[in-house]
Amino acid sequence: MPPAAYRSQEWFARERGRLFRRVWQFAGLKTMLGEHNAFITREVCGVPVVIQNFDGELRAFENLCLHRGAKLQWERAGRRPLLCRYHGWGYDKAGAPANIPLHDELYRFSTAERAGMCLRSFALRTVGNLVFINMNAEPIPFEQQFDAGFIASLESSSNAYDGEVITTTWTGRFNWKLAYENLRDANHPRFVHAQTLARSVDFICNVDEALVIDADAEPAPGAGRDLLRRFSWGGRDAPLRGVAPYAWRGMVERWGSDDAYYNWLAFPNLHIASGDGGHAFTIEHHVPLAPDRTAIEIYWMTAKKRRPYPYSSTVLLALMHGSKLVVGEDVRVMESVQAGLHDDAPQGNQGAFEASNRLIERWYMDLMENGGEF
Amino acid sequence: MSGELWLIGCGDIFETIAAAWPAIEPDTVLHVVRLESPAAIATPFEERLAAASPQPRVFAALDQSALNFARFDVYARLRLGGRRFCTLIHPSAIVDATAKLGENVWIGAGAVIEARSSIGHNTFVGTRALVLGAAELAAHGWVGAAASVGARAKIGTHCVIGADVRIGAGVEVGRFSSIERPGHYAEPIAERTYIDALFELPVRIYGSARKQAGTAG
Known part of the structure; x- marks a missing residue:
């Protein structure tokens, strides 16, 4: 792709409108929204979003009070009614200000004015324990973005997640696209993760001949809509050289029985993995902040516990430290690529093995330059 | 002894x-x-x-x-x-007579444990650390070298207060938390919060360790 795709503010704004405001994006974990009034907050495409549980129903709203624009929920996650801290306006599951304290004395909105007040809402879809939202008023069908097999695999695996979740966010100085390109490149671990991940996983690198043909072929009119589904896949990825017999692994309901590295890549910016054969799972969400800055939101959870064990916090903390090590290796490489970019930088030369990335690139460039096919 | x-x-x-x-x-x-x-x-x-x-x-x-x-x-x-x-106290430490120390507690060299403070079983206080008046440290904790726990502060079980960390007066730190980035902390810290130099933002654990969250949606 041209350097501008990774560096230009104008490109970034166009990409946000043409891609991110139209696709389904990961928004959080249902396990963090399990009780009435539980909520999580996010910033999606620059818009503050709150996802809130109303008596078991999940709703996604713009996280701004209709009165003075204050954020309704302030914390990253928690449990409280959807209620503004500024003047106490409270909202119902339809997004209407059901309670305006001192309304008759101080505000005196007409019935028609009040009827017109409603938080901006967003389409929401859950798959197993994963929550996705779509920022578009007329969202594309979820099944247009992800095929049925992929959705089923996400659902099955994420239903295995335990409810105790560790999470944090750090910022990388790179464009988000470098992350999806890197994740679809199984040849990098042996070099980038030689002392970490590659010591326990034999990542398989094969040239997909059919994909090479597709990537090189002139696209047929209308084929773009179907292409989108091919950018996401998941399941068993590579064999493990054994799974360490840590005691906690015996205390969780393992997903599956393969000693395998599982990977789920959901285009555009979600990566889920289980590096220990279904005993624990990590979610990495690469959230674009600016052309050269990406928030890396990391979650870890084990598979469901058979019974509580007292040191589960430390297991999650250790897993998070492992992420910092491995993902940190990726971040250093991606930051190096980003730092080298300039207006006249040469475009990369991707070979047969990278047919998947080339196919995405072709679709993406059509989207960015011609409006694309959704 | x-x-x-x-x-x-x-x-x-x-x-x-x-x-x-x-x-x-x-x-x-x-x-x-x-x-x-x-x-x-x-x-x-x-x-x-x-x-x-x-x-x-x-x-x-x-x-x-x-x-x-x-x-x-x-x-x-x-x-x-x-x-x-037993409880071990380095001879150079100063422990007020009204402080309460649990068993398997270590008070390091030059540490000061002020009046009416309490230190739970199996908690270690490092070299030159300060535990100020009426501070409460629960069991199985750790206070690093030159760290300080302010007056009336409450530190939950299994917490780590790292070297050179200063917990302000009256601040509560929830259990199973680890504060290892040096500095002054004046606000309450929720349980299962991890602050260290590895991560630019605090690491948090959500959801119960004891039961499965319900599924909604």
């Missing part, structure tokens, strides 16, 4: 205590059971104390890795086995 004491454990704190002997208790004979690493607790170690006299005092000294769980494991197993634990 006279008699014998069996010191079991490994790591920096273990070596610090062993090296400071006999200044800590000049009349007590020290027996040392040095574990190869914290991982060694996965195998039975109790038999290595078999030669101890019928009612020996013991002290478990392991560093703070994994939120003090390795030290907790040694302490709990020996405690359940009927061993008697």
